[in-house]
Amino acid sequence: MYRTLEECLLELEKTGQLVRIKEQVDPYLEMAAIHLRVHEAGGPALLFENVKGSSFRAASNIFGTLDRSRFIFRKTLPLVQQLIRLKGDPVAVMKQPWKYAGVLLAGLNALPMRKRRHPFVKIKVSDLPLIHHWPMDGGGFVTLPQVYTEDPEQPGIMKSNLGMYRIQLTGNEYLPDKEIGLHYQLHRGIGVHQTKANAMGKPLKVSCFVGGPPAHTLSAVMPLPEGLSEMSFAGVLGDRRFRYMYDEHGHALSTDADFVITGEVYPNENKPEGPFGDHLGYYSLKHPFPVMRVQSVYARPNAIWPFTVVGRPPQEDTRFGELIHEMTGYAVQQEIPGLKEVHAVDAAGVHPLLLAIGSERYTPYLTNKRPAEILTIANHILGTGQLSLAKFLFITAADKYPISTHNIPAFLSYMFERMDFMRDLHFHTQTTIDTLDYSGEGLNSGSKLVLAAYGDPIRSLATEIPEALQSLQQFEAARLCMPGVIALQTKPFTDYATAQQEMKVLNEQLAHHPLDGIVQLVISDNSDFLAKQLSNYLWVTYTRCNPSHDIYGIREKTMNKHWGCEGSVIFDARSKPHHAPPVEKDPVVEKNIDRLFSKGGSLWGMGL
Numbered sequence: 086m087y088r089t090l091e092e093c094l095l096e097l098e099k100t101g102q103l104v105r106i107k108e109q110v111d112p113y114l115e116m117a118a119i120h121l122r123v124h125e126a127g128g129p130a131l132l133f134e135n136v137k138g139s140s141f142r143a144a145s146n147i148f149g150t151l152d153r154s155r156f157i158f159r160k161t162l163p164l165v166q167q168l169i170r171l172k173g174d175p176v177a178v179m180k181q182p183w184k185y186a187g188v189l190l191a192g193l194n195a196l197p198m199r200k201r202r203h204p205f206v207k208i209k210v211s212d213l214p215l216i217h218h219w220p221m222d223g224g225g226f227v228t229l230p231q232v233y234t235e236d237p238e239q240p241g242i243m244k245s246n247l248g249m250y251r252i253q254l255t256g257n258e259y260l261p262d263k264e265i266g267l268h269y270q271l272h273r274g275i276g277v278h279q280t281k282a283n284a285m286g287k288p289l290k291v292s293c294f295v296g297g298p299p300a301h302t303l304s305a306v307m308p309l310p311e312g313l314s315e316m317s318f319a320g321v322l323g324d325r326r327f328r329y330m331y332d333e334h335g336h337a338l339s340t341d342a343d344f345v346i347t348g349e350v351y352p353n354e355n356k357p358e359g360p361f362g363d364h365l366g367y368y369s370l371k372h373p374f375p376v377m378r379v380q381s382v383y384a385r386p387n388a389i390w391p392f393t394v395v396g397r398p399p400q401e402d403t404r405f406g407e408l409i410h411e412m413t414g415y416a417v418q419q420e421i422p423g424l425k426e427v428h429a430v431d432a433a434g435v436h437p438l439l440l441a442i443g444s445e446r447y448t449p450y451l452t453n454k455r456p457a458e459i460l461t462i463a464n465h466i467l468g469t470g471q472l473s474l475a476k477f478l479f480i481t482a483a484d485k486y487p488i489s490t491h492n493i494p495a496f497l498s499y500m501f502e503r504m505d506f507m508r509d510l511h512f513h514t515q516t517t518i519d520t521l522d523y524s525g526e527g528l529n530s531g532s533k534l535v536l537a538a539y540g541d542p543i544r545s546l547a548t549e550i551p552e553a554l555q556s557l558q559q560f561e562a563a564r565l566c567m568p569g570v571i572a573l574q575t576k577p578f579t580d581y582a583t584a585q586q587e588m589k590v591l592n593e594q595l596a597h598h599p600l601d602g603i604v605q606l607v608i609s610d611n612s613d614f615l616a617k618q619l620s621n622y623l624w625v626t627y628t629r630c631n632p633s634h635d636i637y638g639i640r641e642k643t644m645n646k647h648w649g650c651e652g653s654v655i656f657d658a659r660s661k662p663h664h665a666p667p668v669e670k671d672p673v674v675e676k677n678i679d680r681l682f683s684k685g686g687s688l689w690g691m692g693l
Contacts, residue, residue, distance in 0.1 A: 086160055086161065086298070086300070086323050086324035086325055087157075087298045087299060087300075087323065087325075088298065088325060088341065089297065089298065089341065089343075090144070090296045090297055090298065090299070090343055090389050090391060091387070091389055093147070093157060093298070093299050094130065094132055094144055094147070094389065097129070097130050097147075097153070097156075097157075098132075100156070101129075102129050102130055102153055102156070103129050103130040103131070103132060104128075104129050104130075104131060104132070104687060104688065104691070105132045105134055105687065106119070106131055106132065106133045106134060106135075106681065106687045106688070107134050107135060107687050108135060108680070108681060108686065108687060109135040109136075109137050110133055110135065110136060110137065110678075110681075111137045112136055112137060112138065112139070112143075112214050112215055112216045112217060112225065113217045114217055114218075114219075114220065114671055114674045115674060115677060115678055116133060116136070116143065116145070116214075116216055116392070117216065117217070117218040117219070117394045118670065118671070118674045118675060118678050119131065119678050119681060119688075120145045120146055120392075120393070120394045120401075121394055121396070121670070122675075122678070122682070123146055123149075123688070123691075124146050124149050124394075124400065124401055126691075127149075127150060128146065128149070128688075128691060129146065129149075129691075130144065130145070130146045130147045130149065130153065131144060131145050131146050132144050132389070133145075133214075136214045136390075138214075138215070139212060139213060139214045139215070139390075140212070141212070141213065141214055141384065141388055141389070141390050142387075142388075142389045142390065143214045143216070143389065143390040143391070143392060144389050144390070144391050144392075145391065145392050145393060145394070145401075146393075146401060147299065147391060148299075148302075148303075148393075148401055148404050148405060148408070149401050149404060150404060151404050151407050151408060153404075154404055154405075154407075154408045155408070157299050158299070158300070158303075158322060158408075160324060161300075161321065161322050161323070161324050162411075162412070164321065165318075165321060165322050165412055166411070166412055168192075168321060192321065193326075194320040194321050194323070194324060194325060194326050195314075195317035195318075195320050195321050195326075196317070196320070196326060197242050197243075197314075197316045197317070197320065197326060197327040197328070197329055198326040198327065198328050198329070199242075199328075199329060199330060200328050200329065200330045200340050201330065202330070202340075203330055203332075203338055203340045203383070204340065204385045204386070205338070205345065205383035205384060205385055206383070206384060206385075206386065207381060207382065207383060208382050208383070208384045209262045209382055210254055210255075210261070210262045210265065210346070210379060210382055211255075211261060211262050212382070212384075213225075213254065213344070213382075213390060214390045214392075215254055215255055216228075216390075216392050218361075218362055218394050218395075219361075219362030219368070219396070219668050220669075220671050221360050221362065221368055221666070221668075222256075222360060222361055222362060222368075223253060223256040223257050223357075223358070223359050223360050223361065223371060224253055224254060224255035224256020224257060224259075225253070225254045225255045225256070226251055226252060226253050226254065226361060227251065227252040227254060227293065227295060227392075228251060228392050228393045228394065228395065229249070229295065229302055229391045229392055229393055230249060230250065230251070230252050230293050230294070230295055230305070231247050231248075231249065231293070231294040231295070231297075231301055231302065231304075231305040231339070231342075232247070232248050232249070232250045232252070232267065232269075232275060232291065232292075232293050232294075232305070233245060233246070233247050233291070233292040233293070233294060233337055233339070234246050234274070234275045234278040234279075234289060234290070234291055234292075235278065235290070235337070236277075236278055236281065237278060237281045237282045237285055237287070237289065238281055238285075242314075242316055242327075242329060242337070243314055243316075245314070245315075245316065245337070246273075246274030246275055246277075246278060246315070247294075247301075247304060247305050247315035247316060247319075248269070248273060248274050248275055248305055248306075248315075249302075249305040249306045250267055250268055250269040250273070250275060251268045251361065252265055252266065252267060252268070252293055252346075253265060253266035253268070253358050253359070253361070257356065257357050257358065257359075257371070258356050258357060259356060259376070262379065263378065263379055264356070264376050264377065264378060264379060265293075265346065265348070265376070265377050265379060266356060266358035266374055266375070266376055266377070267291070267350065267358075267374060267375045267376070267377055268358050268359070268361075268369075268374050269374070269375070270520055270529070275291075279350060279375065282350075282352070283352040283353070286352065287352075288349035288350060288351045288352070288378075289349065289350045290335060290336055290337075290347070290348075290349055291336075291347070291348055291349065291350055291377055292336050292337045292338065292339075292345055292346070292347045293345065293346040293347075294338075294339040294342040294344070294345055295342060295343055295344040295345070295346075295390065295391065296342050296343025296344055296388065296389055296390065296391050297339055297341040297342040297343060298319075298323045298325065298341055299323070300319045300320075300322040300323030300325075301319045301323070301327070301339065301341070301342070302391065303319075303322065303405070303408070303409075304316070304318045304319035304322060306405055306409070307409060307412075307413070308409065308413060308470055308471055309413075316329075325341075327339070327341075328340045328341050332347065332381065334347065334380055334381065336348075336380065336381070338383065342385070343384065343385055343388035343389055343390065343391075344382070344383065344384050344385075344388055344390065345381075345382070345383040346379060346381075346382050346383075347379070347380045347381045347382075347383075348377040348378050348379045348380045348381075349377065349378050349380065350375045350376070350377050350378075351378065354375065354376055355373035355374055355375055355376060356373065356374070356376040357371045357372065357373055357374075358371065358372060358373070358374040359371040359372060359374075360665075362395065362396050362668035363395055363396075363521050363668075364395040364396070364398065364400065364402055364434060364435065364521070365397075365434035365435075365436075365437070365521050365522065365628055366396055366397030366398065366434060366624060366628065366667055366668060367521075367523065367628070367664070367665040367666060367667050367668065368665045368666055368667075368668060369520070369521045369523075369665065370523070370665050372528060396668045397434075397624065397667070397668065398431045398432055398433075398434060398435070398620075398624075399431055399432070403431045406429070406431060406435065417469075417472075420469060421462060421465045421466060421469060422462075422465075423443050423444040423446070423458055423459075423461075423462050424441065424442075424443050424444075424462055424465070424466070425442045425443060425444065425483075426441065426442040426489065426490050427439065427440070427441045427442075427466065427472065427490065428440045428441070428490035428491055428493075429472075429475070430493065430623060430627075432493075432619070432620040432623040432624055433623040433624055433626075433627040433628060434521075434522075434624065434627075434628050436471070436474040436475060436476065436519045436521070436522065437475070437476045437477060437519075437522060437524075437627045437628050438475070438476070438477045438479075438623065438627040439466070439472065439475035439477065439478045439479070440478075440479050440480075440490040440493070440496055440497075441459075441462070441463070441466060441478065441479070441480040441481075441490065442480070442481060442482065442483055442488065442489075442490060443458060443459040443462040443463075443480055443481075443482050444458055444459075444462070444482055445457060445458050445459060445482040445484075445539055446458055453540070454539055454540030454541065455505075455508070455539060455540060456480075456482075456508075456509060456537035456538065456539045457539075458482070459480045459481065459482050459537050459539060460511065460535070460537055462480065463478055463480050463511070463535045463537060466478060466480075467513070467533065467535075474518070474519040475533065476518055476519070476522060476524075476531070476532075476533050476534070476627070476632070477533070477534050477536065477627050477630075477632070478533070478534070478535045478536065479496070479497070479500050479536045479538075480535065480536070480537050480538075481496075481499065481500055481503070481537070481538050481539055482539050486499065493619065493623070494567055494619060497567065497570075498546060498567070498568055498569070499538075500536065500538045501538075501544075501546055501568075501569045501570075501604040501605070502542040502543070502544055502545070502546060502569075503538040503539065503540055503541070503542055503543060504536065504538040504543075504604065505538075505543065505649075506604075506638060506649050506650045506651070506652075506653075506654050507642070507644075507649035507650065507651060508647075508649060509536060509537050509538050509649075510534060510535075510536060510636075510648065510649055510654070511534070511535040511536075511537065512532060512533070512534055512632055512633055512648065513532060513533040513534070513535070514532045514633045515530075515532070515633075516530075516531070516532060516533060517529050517530065517531075518530065518531035518532070518533070522628070523663060523664050523665040524628065524629055524630055524631045524635070524661070524664065525631045526631070526634075531631050531632075531633075532631055532632045532633035532634070533632060534632035534636070544569075544601070544602055544604070545602055546568035546569030546602050546604065547568065547569055547600075547601065547602030547603050548565070548568050548602075549565070550563045550564075550565055550571060551598070551600055551601075551603060553594075553595060553598040553600060554571055554573070554595075554600075554603075554606075557573070557591070557594055557595075558590065558594065559575055559576070559587065559590055559591070560573045560574070560575045560591055560608070561573070561574050561575070562574040562612045562613065563612065564612040564613060564615065564616035565616060566607065566615055566616045566619075566622040567619065567622065568602075569602055569603060569604040569605065570603075570604065570605045570607065570622070571603055571605070571606050571607070572606075572607045572608075572609050572612035572615040572616050572622070573606055573607070573608050573609065573612060574608075574609055574610070574611060574612040574613075575587065575608055575659075577610060577659065577660070578657070578659040578660065578661050578662070579662075580662075581634060584635075584657055588608075588637040588655060588657070591606075591608075591637075591639075591655070592637070592638075592639055592640070592641070595639050595652065595653075596639060596640055596652070599652075600639070600652060600653055603653050604653055604654065605653060605654055605655075605656065606639075606653050606654070606655045606656070607622070607625070607626050607655075607656045607658050608655060608656065608657045608658060608659060609625060609658050609659060610659050610660055615658075625658050626656055626658045629658040629659065629660060629661070629664065630656050630657065630658050635656060635657040635658070636654065636655065636656055636657070637650075637654075637655040637657065638650020638651075638652065638653070638654050638655055639651070639652025639653045639654075639655070640652045
């Protein structure tokens with residue numbers, strides 16, 4: 086496997102999977118725009134050889150396709166899959182030791198190796214490629230960092246955490262070259278370490294590794310089973326022990342990294358971080374987050390700065406998710422009894438929408454099937470790791486009907502054919518949601534909705550728009566998004582009091598119409614956009630709704646504190662004043678980068 090990032094890039098180039106960009110490019114918006122255009126075309130990895138304002142090269146789109154990611158880890162991927170299976174079934178080794186001999190030998194690479202020397206020279210933050218990704222971003226960001234911390238109570242690499250938390254290098258109130266911003270939540274591994282350091286009244290030492298073998302980057306985003314170290318995983322995945330040392334200030338250094346930024350986070354020391362164009366397709370706005378006082382910045386000779394660009398899916402991080410699912414899907418099933426399949430929907434920004442298939446074994450004697458065990462499984466899902474960030478969870482159990490969460494239209498149709506909206510909507514109000522989701526009542530504050538369905542179909546889904554929806558007052562442009570789902574257009578959202586009156590008007594107009602086969606009405610700013618393609622419906626509907634505030638129903642009722650509706654359920658998916666703005670490309674920058682794709686440019690002839 087690869088000892089350095091450059092070894093990987095050279096092999097990608099040798100196999101026709103990388104292109105060098107020789108023209109000078111500006112890290113302010115241009116590099117990100119080039120990356121986005123190439124990624125959208127399914128193009129190669131990119132090596133920027135002439136970055137304006139920096140002597141270092143930069144690389145992007147390394148993991149831009151699933152096939153390329155598989156190629157990079159082709160030698161160790163099967164071993165990793167076996168290792169994760171063994172974590173859930175360790176007795177298998179004793180039963181068939183010959184089958185797992187390769188895994189046991191590969192396990193030697195799980196032991197980190199401490200070194201005495203490092204290859205680095207010291208530089209400054211301002212020497213780095215300070216990549217500004219989207220027009221409203223607050224400054225330059227690191228988008229593929231490996232942020233390393235150790236447990237203050239039990240220091241050492243085996244009790245450490247390696248996570249991918251974005252880092253703001255410039256802008257806002259940060260002192261140039263002396264401070265950077267860290268964006269993370271306190272329930273994450275680094276947040277647990279910071280909480281302990283705060284209680285002890287001492288700063289938390291932080292090391293930010295950038296680059297190095299691709300296995301290190303992937304390990305930083307892996308949802309690993311409890312007790313499995315990211316550094317151990319990186320060693321197995323990279324077929325090379327994780328090499329590290331400590332500098333004179335006691336900061337850990339990954340000696341295979343291209344860059345390392347070290348420093349301290351002091352108790353209760355925050356500064357505004359952001360905005361940042363994020364993976365939901367909207368900006369995450371400016372909020373106080375921990376500030377890191379920079380101690381040292383290291384770079385290896387001829388270092389390469391890796392980066393990615395996130396925005397409305399699909400992006401490069403989509404491929405991360407696909408590869409991770411291939412490796413760890415079995416582990417999630419082992420962790421949650423009865424769960425057969427789970428899918429975080431990328432088109433909806435991953436965390437807002439989760440689809441799941443569970444088991445129904447509680448009441449096999451009942452002829453009138455209804456959700457039971459899947460409700461227990463749903464609670465387990467919402468209490469497990471990053472799955473807990475889900476805002477909408479659709480869950481069912483399959484009997485004689487073969488279904489898959491990865492066939493989204495078929496899965497949703499299966500659900501909608503069976504869902505009883507007076508029984509099967511289960512709200513979690515006044516709770517936490519993803520920090521990046523601005524549909525709620527405030528930062529980290531909102532609601533969740535479990536939609537559970539099980540049993541035989543109770544309806545056929547309509548494939549035509551009923552006449553009653555084509556002659557409404559205040560609501561117009563009815564469009565079919567998918568069977569049973571209609572988008573309606575109305576005036577822009579102003580406030581919730583007005584929205585409630587608007588939905589009352591809609592309810593009065595439709596209360597006496599059966600609307601057979603119409604299960605969901607989506608109120609939008611642009612119904613043509615919603616109906617144009619499935620990804621638009623998924624993105625708008627599930628990123629712009631706070632379940633407790635934005636869901637209504639035709640002939641809605643509350644019985645014994647349980648809300649439901651006898652007719653269609655209504656999702657108000659209009660943009661709200663408190664929502665973050667969506668990320669949008671800069672047309673001037675788009676025109677400027679045409680030079681690289683024109684005849685004579687580095688990207689000419691690539692069919693982009």
